[in-house]
Amino acid sequence: MKSYYDALFYDEAGARRYFNFVKDHAVGNTLLEFACGTGDVLNMLAPTFAVTGIDIDPEMIEQVPVKFPHLADKVSVGDFLDYSSDQKFDTVACIGDSTNYILTPEDLQRFITTMVGVSDHIIVDCHHPYRLREFSDDYYEEGSTDAFDYAYQIEVNGEHLVHVINFLDGTFDSIYQWVFDPHILIDGFSAQGYHVSVYTDYEHEGFLPEGEKIVLVATKETV
Structure with a gap:
């Protein structure tokens, strides 16, 4: 985002909440994090998973090896609207309301297409409409x-x-940030053959009337 991001927005308790949820709901060994920022959650996940981090902001990616030298070869600049990889990851995550920087329905559909293209197991959050x-x-x-x-x-x-x-x-x-209806994501993943579990604020199952975040865990259904 910007060079001031960590100084102004970093929240250790929030980062650990994201980490705990992803760690508990991820599957397999390989994990791709979109919008990894300066690498705080990626660093927490690295002891458990073979991690890859992608962020659209070069300034963010430049800070990752400064903060976490062991992640230097694990991160790169990329856009989650058109990212592709020869590797199929066991889990892909995009958290911290990064999806809300998407500003059009067309780009939100592109995001869904990217996510289902890189993994059969997806963890993603967005702002609750109550915001x-x-x-x-x-x-x-x-x-x-x-x-x-x-x-x-x-x-x-x-x-x-x-x-x-x-x-x-x-x-x-x-x-x-566009506070879109989370059902766009829910319906979009469902249409691609994914079973979608919904959580509110990383702690409560279901879509509660009030909250800060809606969190989805989408898994490709097998026939």
Whole structure:
């Protein structure tokens, strides 16, 4: 995403929650993580699985060997909308609401096509639709990191969350996320012959009325 990502957004407890869920629900030995960022969850998974990490942002990938030298040859720059591999992975994961950076139905379908193309066992999350209600009155915080001061705001614009970062030095950045209906993913994987299990916030089975994340575990059904 951006060079400030770890300083502003890294959450160790959240990363460990992602790790625990993936570790408990992954199958086999080989594991591909899309949108691996700077490698925190990938590093946690590496002792258990033969991992591969892909991220679209070169700045993110450049940070992986700095933080985790043993992962240097395990990561590369790539786009989960058109990624292909000669290898079929036992599990593919895409977590941390990375799917919500997809902004069109056409690209969401491309994502589904990519996922089913690389693995018969898929773990993916997305924002719960309740997030639009949660942030309907906007969210605002101010703070400091070791490198910069900031003001951070989340606004709702239709079906989108708009993240605005003010670095309090005259510079800004903004990030858009589409809070799509998770049933698009559920129905898309089901149409490809996958059985889909649904969880809310990584802890509760089923699609609860409120929550932060919807998590799917999709497994190719055998005839």
